[in-house]
Amino acid sequence: MHGPTDEELLLAVRSGDNDSFGTLVARWERPLFHFVYRMISRPEDARDICQETFLRVLNKAHRFKPGAKFSTWMYQIALNLCRDQLRKKRRWSAVVVERNSDFEPEPAPSAVLQVEDNPAEAAERTERRQLITQALGEIPAEQREVLVMKEFEGMKFREIAEILGCPESTVKSRMYYGLNGLKAALAKQGFTAEGVS
Amino acid sequence: MSCVHWKELLVEQLYEELERDKALALEHHLADCAECRHELEQLRQARSLLSEAKPEVPTLPRVVMLRQPTFHRPWMAFAAGFILCALLIGGGIATGVALGPKLGGSQSTTATVLEPLPQDAGNAQAPQVIDGTPVRNDFVSRDELNKALANYGARFDERLQTKGNEILTRVGQQPPEMLLTQDELNDALSIFDRQLENRRRGQIELLVDQLVQTEARLKAQEDALRILVLSGQPGVRPE
Ligand SMILES: [Zn+2]
Numbered sequence: 273m274h275g276p277t278d279e280e281l282l283l284a285v286r287s288g289d290n291d292s293f294g295t296l297v298a299r300w301e302r303p304l305f306h307f308v309y310r311m312i313s314r315p316e317d318a319r320d321i322c323q324e325t326f327l328r329v330l331n332k333a334h335r336f337k338p339g340a341k342f343s344t345w346m347y348q349i350a351l352n353l354c355r356d357q358l359r360k361k362r363r364w365s366a367v368v369v370e371r372n373s374d375f376e377p378e379p380a381p382s383a384v385l386q387v388e389d390n391p392a393e394a395a396e397r398t399e400r401r402q403l404i405t406q407a408l409g410e411i412p413a414e415q416r417e418v419l420v421m422k423e424f425e426g427m428k429f430r431e432i433a434e435i436l437g438c439p440e441s442t443v444k445s446r447m448y449y450g451l452n453g454l455k456a457a458l459a460k461q462g463f464t465a466e467g468v469s
Numbered sequence: 470m471s472c473v474h475w476k477e478l479l480v481e482q483l484y485e486e487l488e489r490d491k492a493l494a495l496e497h498h499l500a501d502c503a504e505c506r507h508e509l510e511q512l513r514q515a516r517s518l519l520s521e522a523k524p525e526v527p528t529l530p531r532v533v534m535l536r537q538p539t540f541h542r543p544w545m546a547f548a549a550g551f552i553l554c555a556l557l558i559g560g561g562i563a564t565g566v567a568l569g570p571k572l573g574g575s576q577s578t579t580a581t582v583l584e585p586l587p588q589d590a591g592n593a594q595a596p597q598v599i600d601g602t603p604v605r606n607d608f609v610s611r612d613e614l615n616k617a618l619a620n621y622g623a624r625f626d627e628r629l630q631t632k633g634n635e636i637l638t639r640v641g642q643q644p645p646e647m648l649l650t651q652d653e654l655n656d657a658l659s660i661f662d663r664q665l666e667n668r669r670r671g672q673i674e675l676l677v678d679q680l681v682q683t684e685a686r687l688k689a690q691e692d693a694l695r696i697l698v699l700s701g702q703p704g705v706r707p708e
Pocket residue numbers: 471472475498502503504505506
């Protein structure tokens with residue numbers, strides 16, 4: 273990596289160097305926003321949580337334990353804020369389905385765009401997505417978190433374990449039960465990988 | 470037959486995080502165990518369904534860092550330096566030039582720091598951002614401070630000139646026997662110096678005290694301060 277590491281930057285932030293904080297924000301705002309958005313799916317809330325996360329990073333910089341990994345610490349802060357937020361909103365699925373037209377989604381990869389020509393197909397895709405999202409809201413939160421971090425964020429099991437502060441085997445176990453739970457929730461609606469039957 | 474201990478490996482296999490030797494072991498087991506083969510197939514289907522629900526992430530809102538120079542140490546030091554400097558200059562004039570409000574009609578620069586914070590400062594509002602431009606609260610830029618300082622200096626020179634002329638005129642009007650000898654003048658000046666020094670010290674101590682208190686209070690309200698504000702995308706007004 274070019275330039276100082278995240279941990280070096282944070283140490284500089286601790287001694288009052290605001291530019292280092294700016295560098296950290298610039299480096300992590302995008303991954304953090306992705307992470308938070310995929311956890312809670314509401315752009316406004318995701319934005320607020322990112323803001324709050326960075327603010328806490330700044331205010332709690334002195335509590336960062338040397339030797340720890342900055343990103344893990346930052347994700348832990350963000351995850352706790354997401355959990356608080358979801359507790360407030362109570363139902364994840366209800367939260368997730370809402371869309372805000374003010375925010376343009378990132379352009380889909382070209383591979384997806386090719387299939388998107390047919391409006392009927394697009395509509396079905398949207399419907400499936402909503403059903404799956406709803407089913408995701410029916411499984412326990414601790415399993416859902418793992419599913420989101422693994423499938424949507426592409427994190428390694430080791431990274432997830434570090435953020436959650438639990439053994440890797442626990443993460444894999446939650447993954448296992450989460451996937452099965454998801455499938456079961458969808459099966460109840462006659463929904464399979466091949467389509468709605 | 471219980472295959473519980475294979476479940477972890479199945480999950481690892483699903484995400485291709487399986488180490489080589491474990492992968493070989495699993496491969497052998499799968500060849501013999503229909504149950505685990507079925508299990509892995511189920512997991513693959515579930516993963517495929519899950520991947521369909523992957524949310525597209527909206528364009529990242531920009532993060533805007535708001536600087537509030539009032540609350541940063543380097544600026545505080547600079548402000549303190551300025552005040553001390555102003556005090557030293559101001560103290561030089563026995564008549565005393567009021568600080569702050571008379572700074573050449575420009576925005577009061579020292580007053581912000583000199584005036585004690587209101588008691589409800591803990592409820593300070595977060596700085597607002599409109600169209601990406603921070604709304605100013607009560608801080609001044611370095612340029613403004615320099616301008617005010619230059620202005621102050623010019624006015625001081627002017628006053629000193631006037632005062633000097635006044636004293637010279639008065640001295641010229643005194644009968645010779647009323648004039649002080651050089652020694653008497655030196656004594657008087659050193660007494661004046663001491664008084665000035667004491668007064669200056671008192672003011673400086675008061676100011677430093679105030680600065681320290683201000684900083685302590687600001688620390689306490691850290692949470693209320695939004696140093697960072699995420700503004701929306703271009704064109705999107707943050708609430
Ligand atoms: Zn088996």
